[in-house]
Amino acid sequence: MVEFLDRAMSAHNLWKSRLRTAIEGGEIPDERKTGADDLCDLGKWLYGGESTEYHSLLEFADLKSKHAQFHMAAARVIGMIRKGKTTGALGELRSGEYAKASTSVILAIKALKNRLGK
Secondary structure, three states, rough: HHHHHHHHHHHHHHHHHHHHHHHOOOOOOOOOHHHHHOOHHHHHHOOOOOOOOOOOHHHHHHHHHHHHHHHHHHHHHHHHOOOOOHHHHHHHHHHHHHHHHHHHHHEEEEEEEEOOOO
């Protein structure tokens, strides 16, 4: 479980560089898919049967909520990029809702790891 949660943290940390690349003219991720919090590996786990034993934990519920907020914030940044609002998108990465959601999801993963004693 610890390794899975560590990989989830790494995967979510990579989003910032993916979005920065998109801002700089690189490939723009799909906004709808990005906004869906059940398509990445962590989301599949959060909504799938493998996580059932953790559903009663407050840390699990917090992670699920913060994970959804993260994906919504990432999708909003993609929308900004598509509209040419790159300055606003960069602001989101630095200190906006995206930055807050990104930090929150990482902290929530760490809290779940701590709760599990690992």
